[in-house]
Amino acid sequence: MWGVPALAAAVYYAIAFAGGLRRLRDMRQPVAPWTPPVSILKPVHGRDPRFYEAIRSHAVLEYPEYEILFGVRSMDDAAVTDIRRLQAEYPDHAIRLIEAGAPAPNGKVAVLEVLAAEARHDVLLVNDSDIAVEPPYLKQVVAGLADPRVGMVTCLYRASGDTAPARWEALGVATDFAPGVLVAPLVGIDGFALGSTMAFRREQLDAIGGFAAIRDYLADDYQLGMRIAGLGYRTMLAPVVVETHLGGDTWGDVWRHQLRWSRTIRVSRRAGYCGYLATQASFWAIVAACAAQWWPAGIALAARLATAWLVGGAVLGDRTVRLRLWLVPIRDLWGFAVWIAGLVGDSVQWRDQKLHLSPDGRIVSVTIAGSKAGDSDYESETQGRD
Numbered sequence: 001m002w003g004v005p006a007l008a009a010a011v012y013y014a015i016a017f018a019g020g021l022r023r024l025r026d027m028r029q030p031v032a033p034w035t036p037p038v039s040i041l042k043p044v045h046g047r048d049p050r051f052y053e054a055i056r057s058h059a060v061l062e063y064p065e066y067e068i069l070f071g072v073r074s075m076d077d078a079a080v081t082d083i084r085r086l087q088a089e090y091p092d093h094a095i096r097l098i099e100a101g102a103p104a105p106n107g108k109v110a111v112l113e114v115l116a117a118e119a120r121h122d123v124l125l126v127n128d129s130d131i132a133v134e135p136p137y138l139k140q141v142v143a144g145l146a147d148p149r150v151g152m153v154t155c156l157y158r159a160s161g162d163t164a165p166a167r168w169e170a171l172g173v174a175t176d177f178a179p180g181v182l183v184a185p186l187v188g189i190d191g192f193a194l195g196s197t198m199a200f201r202r203e204q205l206d207a208i209g210g211f212a213a214i215r216d217y218l219a220d221d222y223q224l225g226m227r228i229a230g231l232g233y234r235t236m237l238a239p240v241v242v243e244t245h246l247g248g249d250t251w252g253d254v255w256r257h258q259l260r261w262s263r264t265i266r267v268s269r270r271a272g273y274c275g276y277l278a279t280q281a282s283f284w285a286i287v288a289a290c291a292a293q294w295w296p297a298g299i300a301l302a303a304r305l306a307t308a309w310l311v312g313g314a315v316l317g318d319r320t321v322r323l324r325l326w327l328v329p330i331r332d333l334w335g336f337a338v339w340i341a342g343l344v345g346d347s348v349q350w351r352d353q354k355l356h357l358s359p360d361g362r363i364v365s366v367t368i369a370g371s372k373a374g375d376s377d378y379e380s381e382t383q384g385r386d
Contacts, residue, residue, distance in 0.1 A: 003296030006288040009281035010296075012183065013303035019182030020310040023156075027239040027315075031139060034146035038066040038138060038199075039119035043100075043111040044129045045072070047079040050245045054132040055082065059090045063138040067094035069118060070129075071111035073101040079129070094120075104215040105355075105363035112220075113211040116202070125199040131157070132243045140240040141199050151204045151233025152225050155197035156181060157242045158316040165254040166246040167320070168331060172258075173246075174312030174321050175328050176335055180279070181237075182311065189272075190235050193225025196242050204228050216362045218348070218355060219268040241316050255338070256349055262342025267361040276339055282332035304328065 040058060058068055070083045080097065087095045100114035116124060123142060127133075144153035156178055159170035184192055198221060205211070208227040217223045225235055248254040266273040281304035288297035308328045312321030347356045354367040 002284075002291035003288045003293035005278070006281070006284040006293065006296040006300035008278050009284050010300040010303040012279045013179070013281055013300075013307040015186055016179035016183045017303070017307045017310055019186050020179070020307065020315050022186075023182055023237070023311075023315050026237070029239065031143045031239065032146060033139075034143050035064050035139060036123050036142065036145075037121040038063070038123045038125055038142055039115075039121040040066060040068045040138075041071070041112055041115040041119065041124060041126045042068065042129050043071045043108045043115070043126075044077065044079045044083070045107070046077065047082060048130060048245065048247050050132070051079060051130060052082045052085065054130050054245075055086055056089075057132045057134070059086060059093055059095065060135055061133070061138045062135040063142075065121075066138060067096065067120060069115045070095070070097045071100040071115045072097070073099070073107060073111065075099055105366065106215055106217060106220055109211050109215040109217075109220050113215065116205065116211055119202075122202045123199065124202055124205065125197065126195075127197045127242070128195050128244070130244055131196055132245075134240070137240055137242065141197055141238040144236040144238055145199060145201060147234075147236075149234050150236045151200060151228040151231060152193050152235045153197070153199040153238050154192070154194045154225070154235060155238050155240060155242050156316060157194070157196040157244050158312075158318045159244050159246050160320075161246040161248065163249055165251045166248040167324075168251075168327075168334075169246050169248055169254045169258070170318075171312075171321070171324055171327060171331050172335055174316050174318045175308035176332070178316055179307050179311045182315075185235075185237075191226040191229030192235055193221045193228075195221040196244065197238065198224060199238075200224075200228060204231060204233060207231055217268075218357060218363055219264050219361055222268050223361075258335070258338045259341055259345075260348040260350065262338050263345055263348050263357070264361065266342055267346075267357050267359060273339075273342070280332065280336050280339075282329040283336050285329075301329065304332070 072080060083097050098114060098118055100111040102110045104110035123145060141153050144150050159173045161167045161170050214220050214223040229235055248257060281300040285297040285300040305325060305328060309322060309325060312318050347354055355363050356365040358364050
């Protein structure tokens, strides 16, 4: 009896393993040249020690014509100095800094509304301000939109951190979150979008009512992807992986962030959140082993570790995953505890704000708490990153 959930989790990870093999194949396919002018929209709020390196990586892209629009809520923002520095270093590039302080429940989306109105081009790309990319990035992402059936192109990402708690969270991104993303298209789930990269046409954005239509939601990336998919368009994963840096200094920081992520997923995709219970291979392997169901326990754990090794190490190119593979079952138990805590509660802590959410994921009220140093950018809550 107790071996059945373990075998079900093993099936899930077998599907994720197949998704990883498929992703490796797709990443090796040549990218068809299609390079329309692009507007990169980057909402910014504060900075971290690697902020300049991240935004500079966008100024050296191998692409014929693009502009970068940075949006801040105030010219007093700590990131303004770095953006001005980037403009001075690349004076011939189309880099604009725009103050976009209109109030909205989701401040990031309010900034994006202004940036989209200011953008000169009809292909738009949004990514978080701490995302670092390689020079071919834009070509590899935008090429997906050459297919008129594709309405959204998004990217996987790998994470790093300078502290043990941040590296712990990065391990979860590589071995838990990323496999889940690869499972989605194999089981017929479309409409997802990751804040690490979202590329789409202005035509589709206008058709869903623009950014104004999602300004009340916390999970803006999920809402954008779901609504574009609702128009009948496909979502595509680009054959490129971007990088982010996690800033959790303490275990409490990581716990609060993960709990925030979990509650946001629950109110955005309740059925999917409940289904997460069936994917807990490490937990069910322990349960099966305690019931002397050794072979289901062994199969579940083997499938879990093999998928972590393939997706984290090979697909994402995270060199630390294979060194820390032995920690994956322990991190899974942490993740399961976060999932349990996320089953209840209707508020999340977001820097100095406590956001109260409706059952459908709207921000219904905001309470200002004590400010917290070290937070860098507007956050995409469905991605498990800081």
